[in-house]
Amino acid sequence: MSNFAFNNPAFQEPRSGNGASTQYAPPPPPSAQHAAADAAANAQLEGMFAAPPAGAIETDRMTVEDTIWKTVGLFGILLVTAVAGWMWTMSTLYVDPNTGQLGADLTPWIVGALGGFVLALVVTFTSRKKVRPALIWAYAAFEGLFIGAISAWFETIFPGIVMQATLATLAVVGVTLALFASGKIRASAKMTKIFLIAMFGYLAFSVLNLILMWVGVPMAGGAFGMRSIEVAGIPLGLIIGVLVVFMAAYSLVLDFDQIQQGVRNGAPRKYGWLGGFGIMVTVVWLYIEILRMIAILRGSD
Numbered sequence: 001m002s003n004f005a006f007n008n009p010a011f012q013e014p015r016s017g018n019g020a021s022t023q024y025a026p027p028p029p030p031s032a033q034h035a036a037a038d039a040a041a042n043a044q045l046e047g048m049f050a051a052p053p054a055g056a057i058e059t060d061r062m063t064v065e066d067t068i069w070k071t072v073g074l075f076g077i078l079l080v081t082a083v084a085g086w087m088w089t090m091s092t093l094y095v096d097p098n099t100g101q102l103g104a105d106l107t108p109w110i111v112g113a114l115g116g117f118v119l120a121l122v123v124t125f126t127s128r129k130k131v132r133p134a135l136i137w138a139y140a141a142f143e144g145l146f147i148g149a150i151s152a153w154f155e156t157i158f159p160g161i162v163m164q165a166t167l168a169t170l171a172v173v174g175v176t177l178a179l180f181a182s183g184k185i186r187a188s189a190k191m192t193k194i195f196l197i198a199m200f201g202y203l204a205f206s207v208l209n210l211i212l213m214w215v216g217v218p219m220a221g222g223a224f225g226m227r228s229i230e231v232a233g234i235p236l237g238l239i240i241g242v243l244v245v246f247m248a249a250y251s252l253v254l255d256f257d258q259i260q261q262g263v264r265n266g267a268p269r270k271y272g273w274l275g276g277f278g279i280m281v282t283v284v285w286l287y288i289e290i291l292r293m294i295a296i297l298r299g300s301d
Contacts, residue, residue: 062267062275067259071276077137078144078280085112085148093156104153112146115139123277133273143284154291158298165291172286176249180256187250187257195250202244224296241293248286255279 085108092105119139126132151162179185209225227237259275 060269062259062262062269062271064259064263066269067263067272067275070272071279074136074140074273074276074280077140078147078284081112081141081144082148082151084108085145086152087148089149089152090156102156106149108145108149109153112142112144112149115142116146120281123274127274131268131270131274133270136273136277139277140280143280147284147287150288151291154295158295161291161294161298164294165287168290168294169283169287172245172249172290173252173283176252177256180253185253187254191250192254195247195254198243198247202240202247205240224292227292227296235296237296238293241289241296244289245286245293248282248289251282251285252279255282 088108089104094103095101096103116139119135119142123132123135123139126135151165155162176185205226209227213225224235224237227235227240229236231239255275255278258278259272262271262275
């Protein structure tokens with residue numbers, strides 16, 4: 001028996017079809033081998049350049065460009081339902097003849113807020129097993145209903161506030177994106193830990209403030225609850241609002257960083273919807289906080 005290490009045509013005696021032995025043909029000289037390799041490499045390069053670019057659709061992998069388009073689509077859904085929420089609220093505005101206070105149908109406000117909150121939780125806790133784009137589209141629709149309703153309410157009280165809040169939100173998002181793209185700001189483990197602590201503190205304050213407003217505690221009797229309290233002549237809502245803007249900006253940095261990480265890991269294309277979902281949650285949060293800050297400023301004039 002021959003050694004298995006030589007179980008190769010180069011070390012075997014090939015036979016012709018009629019049983020006669022044939023001589024083993026030696027490999028071509030090095031120059032011929034190099035020429036054949038170069039020709040094959042050139043042909044491969046020419047084929048690569050001639051072939052159409054392999055994008056997210058061809059590879060079914062997540063890309064930055066595809067995630068951007070998905071994010072734009074989600075904001076398109078949000079804008080459509082925001083118009084519906086705006087028109088709904090504007091058409092139901094009234095002034096109470098007894099108190100002289102402004103009122104409106106709060107259905108789009110409540111439905112949008114509750115629906116968006118529930119869907120955000122469902123998307124967040126189920127995305128580890130399966131990404132469901134339909135739930136994310138529904139979240140964008142409910143969130144748009146809420147945004148349109150609350151924007152119409154504030155616009156009625158403070159004309160021009162929606163444009164101010166929108167421009168301020170776009171400015172924060174644009175500056176954050178530019179700094180991230182230039183590499184001047186990046187997410188870090190230490191900053192993320194500080195962000196999470198601040199986030200839990202902000203959520204605790206918001207829930208407590210809401211409860212105190214519901215039960216009618218005097219210290220939370222202002223239009224914005226404890227946010228209306230002045231500290232050294234400055235409304236507490238403005239101080240908290242500035243901190244929240246920085247928190248939202250860092251949250252955007254985390255969103256951008258995770259999208260890039262998903263692209264580097266070769267995540268499936270459907271995960272681009274999660275990237276768009278994360279950006280939308282942050283931008284909506286930022287817009288609401290800026291809207292509230294401007295309302296506090298204009299209300300104190």
